[in-house]
Each structure stands twice: as C-alpha cells, then as structure tokens.
Amino acid sequence: MTVPALLLDRADRRGGHTALRVDDVRLTYRQLADRAAAMAGSLAGRGVGRGDPVAAMTSNRLEAIDLLLGCAWLGAVAVPLNTALRGDALSHVLATSGARRLLIEPEYAERVAAAGFRDELWIVGTPSAPRPDSPPLPPVEDISAHDVAAVLFTSGTTGLPKGVRCPQAQFLWWGRGVSESLELGPDDVLYNELPLFHTNAINAFFQALVAGGTFVLGQHFSVREYWSRVADADATVVYLLGAMVAMLAGRPPAPHDRAHRATRALAPATPERLSQPFHDRFGVELIDGFGSTESNLVIGTTSRERRAGYLGTVMPGYDALVVDPAGTPVPDGSPGELLVRTELDGAFALGYLGDTAPAPGNWLATGDRVVREPDGWFRFVDRIKDVIRRRGENISSTEVEGVLAQHPDVAQVAVFPVPSELAEDEVMAAVVPRPGRTVDPIALRRFAEPVLAHFALPRYVDVVDALPLTETGKVRKAELRDRGARAGTWDAEAAAPTRRGG
Template sequence: MGVSSNLLLPGIVVANAVEAFSMVGFGALSDRVGRRPVCLTGSIALVLFAFPFFWLMDTGNPVLVWLALIVAVGLCHGAMIGTQPSYFTELFGSTSRYSGMALGHELAAVFAGGLSPLIATALPAATGAAWPIALHLMGFGAITVFFARETVKRPVPAGRTASTGMVSEHAQRRRSAPRHPRGLPRPTVPSSSSESRGVPVTVSDIRPSPRARLRGLPITQCTIPSLLDRQAQTYEDKTLVRIGAVRRSFREVREQAARMAGLLAGQGVESGDRVAMLCRNRIELLDLVLGCAWLGAVAVPLNAAVRGQALSHALTGSGARILVAEPDLVEHLAIIERPGTLETVWTVGAVPADAPAGYPVEPLPPATAPLPPAEVGPGDTMAILYTSGTTGPSKGVCCPHAQFYWWGINVTEQLGIAEDDVLYTCLPLFHTNALNTFMQALVSGATFVLGSRFSASQFWAEAAEAEATVTYLLGAMIKILYSRPAGPEDSAHRIRRALSPATPAELCEPFQRRFGVQLTEGFGSTETNCVASGPVDPVRPGSLGRVQDDFEAMVVDEHDQQVPDGTPGELVLRSRQPYAFATGYFGLPDKTVEAWRNLWFHTGDRVFREADGTFRFIDRIKDAIRRRGENISSFEVEQVIALHEAVESTAVYAVPSDLAEDEVMAAVVVRPGHELDPVEIIRHCEKRLAYFAVPRYIDIVDALPLTENGKVRKSVLRDRGVTSGTWDREAAGYVLSR
C-alpha cells in the first residue's frame, strides 16, 4: 500500500520531536550504565527493527506509520545519539550538559540527521513504497554497530562530571585560551574518562587519548636542542615554565638554554663532559640540564639528600668535571675526598664562608652570549641519572636525548595532555618523573609548574594556585593526602588527572571520589620508559595496565624462557622505537650486560600476565620471601596490612629464619591519633592472608626509611632485622588458625 508524503512528513517531524526528549533520558541513563551499552542497544534495535518498520510503513495505516517512525527515530535513534550531548557542550562551551544551548545544538543535529529520511520520502512519495527509509535505517544502524566499539567509548570531556555534565572552570577557560600557534594544525581536545566530582572511575570508561602531535618526528629531530627550537618557533611567548616567581616562555627557555651552553663552553666544558648538580627544585637546575643538552655535554643531577659515601660514589663514578651546588649543600663535600676529575665547584648564590678546604669553590658565572645548538644525535647521552639504590650502590643510568622525547610523547598520550593543560609536580627535578613532566609540557605545548617539595598540608592549595589540570603522585603521597581531614580544598582545584604509579588498592575509588581526580597507573623506570599504562584497578591491585604499542613485554623464568599466562616470572622489556630506553649504566659494562642480557631489559619485577593481556605486579624479585617452601609476595602482605584503619604505612620484608629460608617481618607506622597493638595486626592479617604469609615479626616504628623519591629502603630494614623492640608472634604464644 502506498505511503502518502502528507502522512510521512508530519510523522518524521513528530518522531524528531520525541527524539529531542528521549535523548535526554538516554543520556542520563548512559551516565549510570555507560555509553557503550546504551548506544549499542539502540544501534542493534534499529537494525532489527528495519524489517518490521518496512511492514508497518507499507500498511499505510496512519497510527502504524507514526508508531514505526517514533520507535525507529524517536527511540532507537535517540538511544544511539543520546550519549552525545556532552560533545556539543564541549564544542560550544555551554555550562551544562542539558542546558538550552546544548540541547539547541543537539536538536539541530537531530533534524540535520533527519534530512536523509526526509529526502528519502521523495522516493516513497513517487513509488508508493517505504523501502528507501527502511534501507536507510538498517544501513545507518549497521554502520553504527560496526564503529560503536571505538566511538562510544569516548569519555566525558575534560573537566565535566559524568553525572551532572557541569563544565569545570578549566573547560570554560578553553574559550579564552591563548591563540593557537602558527605552523601546526589545531589539535583535537583530548578527553579523559569520568573525570568527576563524586563519581567512581571504572575501567570500562577509559579510552586511549589522541596521539601526540609530535609523534612521528624524524629520529634526528628527537633531541632536546631540536625540540626546544621547534617548539619555540611554534609557541613563541606562550608560558612553558613556572618555578617560584620565575616564568619563562617557550622562546625564553630556548634562549636561556643557549646562554647556559655558552657559559659552560666558556669554562672549557665540551661535548660529552659531565656536569654534576646538587640542587633542590629551582630554575637554575633546569637551565643547567637544558644548557648541557644544548651544548652536547651530559647533565648529572644528583639527589639533593645524598651525603658521604653515596655522594662520593656519584661524583667519582660519573667523572664530573664541574659540580654546581646550593651554598648550604657545599658543606657536605668536607667529609669526602675530592674526586680526581672534579675541577671546580660553582655555587648557586654566595660562596659559604666555611667552604670545604681542598675544593675550588666560586659563584656560578654569569650567563654569556647564546651559542648555536651542538650537533647531537638522538642516541647521545643527555643525562646520567642515579637510581635510588634501594638494594645496593646506585648506578648511573645513561639516558639518551630520544629517551626523553619518548617519555614526553608516551605520557602525553596516556594522560591526554593538551596545549592548554598545566602540569604541576612537586617531585624532585633530579628524578626522571619530574624531568619528564617538563618533557610532556615541551612536546605538547602545555605549561610546566614545579613546586619546591611535597607538603601534604599545602599540596591542593599549591596545585590550585598553579591552576593545575594534571599532576603526578606516588603511592605514598596518595596515602598521606587521603589520611588528612577532609576540607574545602579537596575540590577547590582544577586537577582532572594524575599519573599515580603504585596506588594503594584500597584507596583507588575513595581517593578519586573525594578529590575528583582520575588516577592513571603508569609503569616504567629510569632505564626504560612509561611502557605500560591504564586506569588504577581496585579490583585487581598491582595491575600495571597494558603495554603500549611502542614496546614489547614478556614474562620469563630464570633461563629467560617465556612462561604461560598466569605464571609468575620476571618482567623483561624492549622497545620498538630507537633510543627509547637507556643505553646502559655509566662505567659499569658488566651491570649493563647483566640487565640487558639476551637483548631484553630485565626489570627485576616479579609479575604475571593475565589472559586479557594486562600485567599484574607481585613483588620485586629481591623482595620476594620464601617461607617453609611457600613463595610470599611482600607487596600483597603490605596491601592487606594497609587496609587497617590505624595503619599509616607499612613495609614487609624477609629476615633469616632459624629453620632456614625466611621469616616474614613487617614495619608499621601508626596513623596519628591511633593506637595499634601487634596482636591486632595479626588478627587483621589472619582473616585475609594464607597462614604462612602472616608476619611473624612486627616493628611499630615512627617512620620508614625512604629515598628522596619516596621509595622504601628495604635494604636498611633487612640489615636492621629483628631487634629487642620487635614483637615476635611465636614468642608471644599466638597460634594461627589454619
């Protein structure tokens, strides 16, 4: 039976009007159950309804025709696009997901989308058949089903809540952001997932961010001088660095690097020479690192807390010709013998009156005329970074120029960093984490803000003052921040995302809910790169996420043979990109060969690979405990103890057993205002651990020995071992139930 255009046209208008309201309901539903199920359900329903739609339309019955149109367009199609209003909100800067402006633009899209069936009515009017509309609906639905897996996972735009759709101040600032720099296409604003205030972030909400705009540069351009020059031409006077009261634009950072290179060259420093630095977070430290890179020299930023033998080891091992130090740190040279290669010591400020004898100490010379960049290659060493030395003497890791480029590219993509982001870190600049935060800002066009140091009481206020949108946290920092009393500063910030390796499992959701910050797991090391990433997973503590496309990972046994999924072994890595990993340990060829044997870098981490391709951390191999034939993960025991409400922090490690092998010992720091008896810890563990993993020894301590980077120095705890103050479960007569 023919279908009159007089019947079709009003029906399509009514169906579109119904859709304008149904999409709001479906959009709200998608906030609760996720976008994918809502959109896929609508898409599949549209495909399946295509043939009933054809039959209903062909009846010519006005009621059935309108019913067919309302179900197909108003409901099925409404479910498909009901998840989309947030995109229009982001595009047009409205303040609410369901505001009049957002709905207005969405209505325009609805009616624009209705043009094709309207055009299709020309054929039914001429032929008296409804098959063109049916074909349109079936094809549209099928295409949407095909692409929904990728497109529907796109998260709520940065700064907006998933539940209310409110746009944060950061999102509103996009409209007044600096003019896009010349010479590069305007980027797509990367989205981040469920960056909400009060809504837990789930693993299924995460979608990889867009690729970094500088990905794919010719390898010869992946050097610090080339990147500084390129981005200075692109962004010119846009702010790149803020450290204290100092602000530097992209152009000024390049200019200062060239001037510092001129200063170093004027003092006889040549390409390949090492320049050591003993400084806290300050602009001069960044200038020196970049100046060395510009000149082709090698920066050796040292931990500002090193003393005695550790300081002597780093200065001697690196063969540094010059040491640049803060005045109050120079005194630590007095107790060590002057290394043979060290020619002079420069102070950032006045020379202290009690400068150590035997060292030529003078103020840092003034900047000179800028030098042109040296010809450096992507594989040339840019910096020697000394590891924390948690298990022995620290080793100097030779980090090439391109490794820093890849750090910047990889983390930029993992965190969805855009040019209007502000990256705030208070981690030490001598560490790879903070140095590579600068690289993320450099390659993405964002702004790098460096705090002086971590302060739990001031962290959120300092981040808010910096107008930060992205920050960087370690597991211990997560615990400390969450343990503080709740206050208005918890949400008075713009941070949407944090890179937070080793987040305590029990704090994943509570931290995200309280502070409104999406936590992202990242796995890497000074020797490698950020090789794996993903959302923190409270269901699977220790999850490292997925290995990124630029890298390969394998779990092997003691003979470097790959083991099946689910079987613990050592994680080994290699890169598909040239110079994305360190090139070795400076002056330690034997250690280099050992770590990179069989052309894989051996991480020393005991992990297993799950069937879905993600990796789970078990323990550091050197921290593994073997008690009476059973292998025990110190990491898993620490996770359980940390669940106790009175525990501030804990470390679990092996001590010798009278019966050979190991006994399990735990050092525990009690939260302020709480009291904790060792027996209570044992009872807590007994319910949650296998009997053989429950600690025998408990030490209640005031603080754990930490490196400057917040890692627990378990070697110190193991060396201290059982003391007269240690509580012994067996000596106390406590019998575990089995």
C-alpha cells in the first residue's frame, strides 16, 4: 500500500497504456514510473531526503504531479499550496509546513517573498528547478504505508488552514473505494480540473492509477467551456464540487451539453432536486458520497443502489455514528454530527501538523450535520458551522437554499446567518439570477412561504451577480457573513406586504 509499489505494478501490468494527459503531454504507465524514479533522483541531488517537506505553489501542470510522485518515491513529503493564499495565511502555511524548499511559478515569487519565505526557491522552467532528467533512484526499501506522502492544507474558511498529514496508503484506499463506487475500469478516462492542492484532484489521479485507466488534468473550472473540455478529454468520468453542479445546470442549453462520452460524475452533497434534471440534460449521473481530506470514502454507493439526495451507506472497513453536541448518539431520523472511523490500515490521515497522531480506530469528528435513516442510508443536512439559530430553532441553510433554488428566476443561492438585534441569527440569502432574468425578493419569499417554516424564511435578500467561491467551487460563506446586510439589501422587516410570514 505505497505509491512506488503501485507505480511499479502498473508499469508491469499496463506499461504501454496512457496513464496521464496534461495539456499536450501523454505519458504511459511505464513512463510515469520512470519519471517518478528520475524525479526522486533530481530531488535527492538537491539535498532532499526522506521525510523532508517540499512545498509547491503552481497551477495544474505536469511539474506538480512530477513533484508529488518524486517525493512519494523518495519518501519525502509533498506540500501543495493553495495558489490563492497570500499575506498572513501564506506565511502561516509556509511556516507550519516546515518546508525549506518551494517550487513555484514566476507569478507567485513576489507574494512568497512578501510572506517571509527566505529558503530555497525553485522557479518552474529554470535550471534551479528539479526535473525528471536525473539518474533514477530505486524506491526506498523500507518505505511504509504509514509514511506521510503529502500534507494537504484545509481551506481555512473558519480560521487559519491546518496541515493534514496524509500517508501513502490513504491515497491508495481512496483509489480503491471510489473505483468501486464509480465502477471504474481500465478503459475509463477521468477528467478533473479542480486544483492539485485539493484532495479531490489528487485522489482522482490515484483512482485512475488503481483502476489502470487514464487521468486527464484540466485547468480551472469554466462553466461556459466545461462540456467542450470534457469532450476534448474524451472523458467517461468527471468530478464536480460545491456550486459547480448548480452553475452548469443554470446555464442556457448549448450544443456541448451532450456532445461527450461522460456518463457519471462524483458530486458529493448534490441536492436531490438537481440529480434527475442534470442526468436528463447532460447524460451524466451524479454520484454522491462522504469523504474528507482527513478520512476516505466512508459513505458511498454503487450503481446497483443509489438514492438521489443521499450520501449512501457505510462502506466496508469503515464505521459512522451520528451524535448530539454532547457526543451522545441520536436516534435514526434525527440530525446530528457525523463521526467516522476505520479499521483499514492507513486509510485515514495521521492527524494535523503539530498534533499528536490519533490512536488507530478513534472517532473523527467531521463537522457535517447528517441524518441516518432507519435502513442505514445517510442524508447530508448542513455543515454545522452553517446552521442558523433563530427563534429558538435550528435552521438548515442547505434546506432553505434547496427551496429558494427552485424558483424559476434563481440560478444560484447561498443562505447564511447574520446577527439580529435580539442576540440571535437572522436568515440571509444571496441570490444570483438566471441569465436574462431578475429576482424580486418579495416574490421569492412568497414562493418559499408554503414550504418553509416561518422562522426559516429569509429576512434579508441580496441579489448579486456572482457568489464568492473558493478555488474548488465552494461558496465562501464566511465572506458573505462578514459582509452581511448592506445598502441595497432587501429587508423583510421593512417590507410590510411580507410581514405575515413572521
């Protein structure tokens, strides 16, 4: 259960098959293994040893994958960094990572210098940068499934990013679990344009390696060009996160909607209302599941048994529990925080940088609010930090979003708490209209009144051109909360016609 062992096995079994495509470069499994060994030699020649962290701040490019595999081969630790980081957050991750070597593209050099990095800087494309052109090294003989292969920093939406210590085996378990859920095979082509500093893209790469298929690395997500890129990649499987599904569904019909080979997408926490319309329009099945940077595919499905709007059931080798704030299990059908654990060796992360490694088999708190049905199926409710407390009631922002998003004029919506005069939360919605449409906040609230409890109806509505998104397509709700109600924000308390809703 190590990356070098996987590469060597695939080079032996699938040597001539295309493993990776990045831009105009195509690499077979044999070439991929050879490059990993040569990259390890190049890193070693620059003083990198086993356990040494090597950071990278690049776009989706071949050099980033070379570094990831070269580090894994050598027993070093790759530390891919979010390219949006700057200032204190960038200083924090650089210091926390312990990296004394940093591979970057030229446009980030000034930002890194401003963040206080004074160690060895490798500029992509210059002689200083390691490249897979050195004499190959054999894999480290005693490399372990528990050796850290990468440190992945969380998004830091509620605080400074935390470095998750991911062992070599964790990526292989990701590959196995998702391959089973998506039923991946050696003829599949997996297309992913999420950034390589995120667990989704890295794990999709290993899913392709485990299945013996082909991984195509795209660039940043584009709603307008997405399906043409999927067609150009000849992809059979794609990956969608956060608002990406709603953004694609909100676009006007286009010729590329079905001009592709993709049949399924890994799309965690997809709202039930989007699943069938998305399949009908694009010919792609949206497949749910639960996993995180710290865990693995703990909850998932297979093609023989899926339910729209549900994460799935607990996968073999894992366990899940739903608890209240005191840590007491709640009855089936009641919402609570999801805790997960595993009996699979190396399937979970080894904790965070600076923390003591958790004992094997310990429960991991996910921060997700879910419901377990009596038949064992799990349904996502909300992130716990996004739960709104109003009139003594807990309100799911996801539930409110699901109702508002069904309005024919709404393309995207984000619901979040803002402070009220009563030392509790008020419900606020930021709404993006469909192209060529306008959103009337009064009509939107009236649309929701027959479905939502009165205390869940949004008091504030902001009509905006776009929602602030992370690099992985998730809505930056912290930014929306900080912005709050402003000049031009519609307020139900000042709109007499809707006062009847409370």
